[in-house]
Amino acid sequence: MLIAHLSDLHLRDHGDVAALEHQLDRIAARQPAHLVITGDLLDRWDPPLLERALDAIVARDLFDADRLTILHGNHDLSSSGGHPRRTSDLWRLVLRFWDPPPLVVARRRRFYEIIEKRGPGVASMAPFVKPLSSGWRIAVIDTVPAFWRPLTVGRQTITVRHAVGCVRERQLEWLNGLDGDGPLLLLVHHFPLDPPQFQWSPTGALRHLVRDVRVPMAIPEKQRQGFWRVAAKAGTRLVLCGHVHRARLEWKDGIPVGLNGQSGADWAGRTIAYYDLARTPLVQVHE
Numbered sequence: 001m002l003i004a005h006l007s008d009l010h011l012r013d014h015g016d017v018a019a020l021e022h023q024l025d026r027i028a029a030r031q032p033a034h035l036v037i038t039g040d041l042l043d044r045w046d047p048p049l050l051e052r053a054l055d056a057i058v059a060r061d062l063f064d065a066d067r068l069t070i071l072h073g074n075h076d077l078s079s080s081g082g083h084p085r086r087t088s089d090l091w092r093l094v095l096r097f098w099d100p101p102p103l104v105v106a107r108r109r110r111f112y113e114i115i116e117k118r119g120p121g122v123a124s125m126a127p128f129v130k131p132l133s134s135g136w137r138i139a140v141i142d143t144v145p146a147f148w149r150p151l152t153v154g155r156q157t158i159t160v161r162h163a164v165g166c167v168r169e170r171q172l173e174w175l176n177g178l179d180g181d182g183p184l185l186l187l188v189h190h191f192p193l194d195p196p197q198f199q200w201s202p203t204g205a206l207r208h209l210v211r212d213v214r215v216p217m218a219i220p221e222k223q224r225q226g227f228w229r230v231a232a233k234a235g236t237r238l239v240l241c242g243h244v245h246r247a248r249l250e251w252k253d254g255i256p257v258g259l260n261g262q263s264g265a266d267w268a269g270r271t272i273a274y275y276d277l278a279r280t281p282l283v284q285v286h287e
């Protein structure tokens with residue numbers, strides 16, 4: 001069974017959707033059993049652009065619950081956008097880097113309404129699980145937090161929290177009580193191991209005020225420990241994720257973790273990752 005994996009496409013305009021269409025053509029030609037998109041399909045909250053991306057998927061007959069699963073990442077719901085291309089993007093990044101939690105919650109609901117309107121079962125508010133005709137099950141856990149406090153300010157250090165992940169206790173309880181005995185493919189947006197944190201040290205006059213700006217990307221370690229304990233018990237055979245803009249396969253307690261956070265990056269060749277679940281040991285193949 002071949003799984004295709006996209007993540008972090010960060011679509012921002014119609015040109016980016018054209019690039020997605022090209023990727024979808026390549027994927028459709030390989031005829032994978034399932035395509036997963038593990039978040040940050042959009043660079044920032046943009047319902048019309050989400051509709052355009054869904055049009056592209058539907059046009060290639062990939063929009064089917066047995067063949068496609070989509071989950072949101074932090075960028076899909078945020079106002080800021082990620083990587084500035086124009087001056088206006090830079091101002092948006094600075095002025096709108098934080099969204100109040102009720103807005104994030106409303107956007108999350110709307111994100112799934114837009115997808116579910118196209119057909120049931122492709123995406124749903126996490127946690128959710130669905131059986132596939134192959135006998136595998138797909139489960140999704142939401143690792144995107146909503147913060148009232150977007151910044152932590154210490155002695156000459158600012159920690160920006162918008163990229164940090166979380167694993168909520170209630171979602172772990174749900175996973176812990178999951179029924180069914182098929183092998184489990186578990187999807188999350190954040191990399192559930194220990195990623196590097198982004199750090200920037202200002203120079204010049206600004207350095208007298210701020211020595212370090214830190215942007216942690218990890219799920220806190222205690223929550224990660226709970227995640228792995230429950231994931232193993234639930235029969236997880238593979239975890240797929242994005243968020244960190246790298247591509248690699250790692251292992252945690254015998255469970256492979258496929259990270260493919262560079263599907264939208266020009267420098268990475270807009271990476272598509274493939275996993276043949278019948279192959280042992282599992283490998284991540286890029287195209």
Ligand SMILES: [Fe+2]
Nearest residue numbers: 008040075243
């Ligand atoms: Fe991302």
